[in-house]
Amino acid sequence: MSVLIGETMTGGYGGADILHGCTIAVEAGEIAVIVGPNGAGKSTAMKALFGMLPLRQGQVRLRGRDITALSPQDRVKAGMGFVPQVRNVFASMTVEENLEMGAFLREDDFRETMEMVYGLFPILREKRRQPAGQLSGGQRQQVAVGRALMTRPEVLMLDEPTAGVSPIVMDELFDKIIEIAAAGIAILMVEQNARQALNIADRGYVLAQGRNHFTDTGEALMANPEVRRSFLGG
Template structure:
């Protein structure tokens, strides 16, 4: 596997929020992490990013152990993250947001930005506007584009469709599918489980901090028990 996290255990204070969680994702694959509220989905993602200290577990990227790297060093290794909230620089222009995304890249920034404008045409029109003035869906696109500016191998998205309308949600998922074409490994935490599984290659379902189910997207979608319990019938 290109990216794998095994036996993750950790939490805040003395309480373990996730226990023995395992996830992996390959290049060109979309993998969703699903589950009810409070199952530890976002916590698991923070653990993979190194924002949360782990008690146990190991994380590998392209055969390299990155368990003990700081968040910033993991980013240098090729992981990029789109947080759920506050995921853009609201006071900077759209273009400056993208430039900041490429802070670590010295070269080809302008060509990279052009690439993003091709991927997300709507934000090209708004490039000199302050990002805070954009609509919810546009902001989300800026956020994803900013994360892609680092040229990541692994892209992590924390609930990219939280709080947007169904139309915008479809649009964002379409963008995620497009990104997949670039041979990037995509890992996303989602609340809208069914729609997420429809575009996912595989999915994990977390319950109270543990892996409960995992499998191919259509398998999870079609399993009666899972549908009933997690996907709303």
């Protein structure tokens, strides 16, 4: 059974629907990637899964539990972490304060989780007293991912995690995403760098106009001539 599934999701932002019967799922320890052209509904699907967009039809389930009516905050409590594409760090707060904010819903000792984050992203330990706004783009992404991990999520959702970073930093972030998934956390991400993302994906979803056009393993999608021609530039 999928840890998280949004099934036949239909909805939008108050006017016309953007999603049309879209289904997205991810299993524990799996990397699932959503790709497609601009305006395909990729980020909208993520927001619907996280409760930031009301659904007119469809259902979201976490470990089989219907969470369609839950608020984003309650979804975090239930085991979901979400890293938005922009404004994903508190710029005036230090790195360590940002990580502590990720644990604001927890009542237990979170120091072990913080050590895990520092082990995953050693540069953050080095810069833990530095304001997050002074970091490079790639380092800020590490802070944002680390803060989400502080909630101890079962599902980590990433919206364009490599936007605006260099190819070297992108490869480093993807390596860390693989490491996080290997720990048993389900990873669901939207990514414009479709080829690179599908290379590390266990499962891929190609969306167009808010609908599922192709669903397969990352390897199979990369080898599909129609996917390559229509969505990967040949």
